[in-house]
Amino acid sequence: MRVAVVNYGVGNIFSVTSALKRLGVEVEVVAKLDPKSYDAIVLPGVGNFEAGSKALSERGLRGAIIEAINAGVPVLGICLGMQLMLESSEEGEGEGLGVVKGRVVRLRVPGKLPHMGWNSLSLVRWSEFLDGLGDQEWAYFVHSYYPSPDDREVVLCETEYFIRFPSVLGFKGLYGTQFHPEKSGETGRKLLRNFIYKCVRR
Numbered sequence: 001m002r003v004a005v006v007n008y009g010v011g012n013i014f015s016v017t018s019a020l021k022r023l024g025v026e027v028e029v030v031a032k033l034d035p036k037s038y039d040a041i042v043l044p045g046v047g048n049f050e051a052g053s054k055a056l057s058e059r060g061l062r063g064a065i066i067e068a069i070n071a072g073v074p075v076l077g078i079c080l081g082m083q084l085m086l087e088s089s090e091e092g093e094g095e096g097l098g099v100v101k102g103r104v105v106r107l108r109v110p111g112k113l114p115h116m117g118w119n120s121l122s123l124v125r126w127s128e129f130l131d132g133l134g135d136q137e138w139a140y141f142v143h144s145y146y147p148s149p150d151d152r153e154v155v156l157c158e159t160e161y162f163i164r165f166p167s168v169l170g171f172k173g174l175y176g177t178q179f180h181p182e183k184s185g186e187t188g189r190k191l192l193r194n195f196i197y198k199c200v201r202r
Contacts, residue, residue, distance in 0.1 A: 001025045001026060001039045001040070001196070001200065001201070002025075002026045002027075002028060002037065002038045002039050003020055003025050003026065003027050003028070003038060003039065003040045003041070003042060003196070003200075004028055004029075004030045004033060004037070004038040004040070004041045004042070005017050005020070005027060005028070005029045005030070005042045005044065006030060006031075006033060006041060006042065006043050006044070006061060006065070006081075007029050007030065007031050008031070008043075008045075008052065008055040008056055008059055008061055009051075009055045009059075010045050010046060010047040010048070010051055010052050010055060010080060011043075011044035011045050011046065011080075011081065012044055012045075012046050012180070012182070013029055013044065015180075015182040015183060016042060016044045016078065016182045017029060018182070019181070019182040019188070019189070019192055020042070020192060020196070023192060023193055023196050023197075025196055031059060032059070032060065032061075032064075033061055033064040033065065033068070034064070035064055035065075035067050035068030035071060035073055036071075038068075038073065039073070039074075039200055040073065040074045040075070040076070040195070040196065040199075040200045041065065041068055041073055041074070041075045041076070042075075042076045042077075042078065042081075043065065043075065043076070043077045043078065043081035043082075043084065043085075044078045044079070044080075044081050045077070045078060045079050045080025045081035045082075045083070045084065046079060046080060046142075047080055048080075048091060048092060049080065049083055049084065049089035049091040049092055049094060049096070049104060049145070050089075050091065050092030050093050050094040051092075052080050052081075052083075052084050052094075053084065053093075053094030053095055053096060054094055056084065056097070062097065065097060066097055066099060069097075069099050069173070069174055072172075072173055073173070074173045074174075074175070074195065074199050074200045075173065075174050075175070076175045076176070076177075076195050077174075077175070077176040077177075078176070078177055078180060078181065078182070079142070079143060079177070079178060079179070079180055081176070082147060082169065082176030082177060082178060083096070083104045083145060083147055083178075084096045084097055085097050085099050085100045085147075085169070085174065085176055086098070086100045086101075086102050086103055086104055086147055086148075086149065087100075087101060087102060087103055088103045088104070089103060089104035089105075089145060090103070090104060090105050090106050090145065091104060091106070091144075091145050099174060100147070100149050100154060100169060100174070100176075101149065101150040101151060102147065102148050102149035102150040102151075103148055104145045104146065104147055104148065105145060105146065105148045106144060106145050107143075107144055107145065107146060107161065107162075107163070107165070108163075109161060109162035109163060110162060111161060111162050113144045114142055114143055114144040115141050115142075115143055115144065115161045116141065116142045117140070117141065118138045118139070118140055118141075119138065119139065119141055119159050119160070119161060119179075120136040120137065120138055120139075120159065120160075121133070121135075121136065121137050121138075121139055121157040121158075121159060121167055121168065121187070122135060122136065122157060122158045122159065122160070122164075123135045123156070123157055124155050124156055124157055124158055125153075125155065125156050127156050127170045127175075128194060128198040128199055129156065129168070129170050129175050129191065129194050129195060129198070129199055130156060130157070130168070130191070130194070131190075131194050131198055132190050132194070133187065133190055133191070137187045138184070138185070138187055139159075139167070139177070139179040139180075139181070139184040139187050139188065140179055140180050140183040140184045140185075140188075141159070141161075141167075141178065141179045141180075142180065143178060143179075146165040146166065146167075146178055147165075147166050147169060147176070147178065148165075148166070149166065149169065153171070154169050154170065154171045155168075155169060156168040156169060156170045159178070159179075165178070166178070167179060173199065175195060175199065177191065
């Protein structure tokens, strides 16, 4: 099995690739993407939505990722990588991939930003991506913005930080986490394992 980790200049590539390699899959970090060459694609990301959007366009990755999703190639977006699946963001200019209708909005809370550290996941809807996870398992977050999809049916988990916000999205082979599974201990390992062995090898 070949998994492409997309390097568009704003991703935490090392941690993600190391976590995937521990699952026994062949991982290739790519700056250009041929969607027909891989069994799954991971879009990581740390940083600014506007910079991420610009990088996807300048590197010719936007069309390739959308083509992969439309062709049914399983895709996992992590943190900014998931936010870029939506149409736009309050964080700045630039278009997302638009494969999830909705936009990314700022956490307007009285607490400290970014929302950083461990927080729990409340299960909203079952998915094979969440197989084996109990309610209120812990994951590691670093973010000031969160996805606000138009369709609630794509929300698999929510997290509370003064407000409740979507923290896991999923539909038709497309999955996204607002937190970092590669830094989330056993919870993250379960999710990455499910993505590879349940969502990809169907």
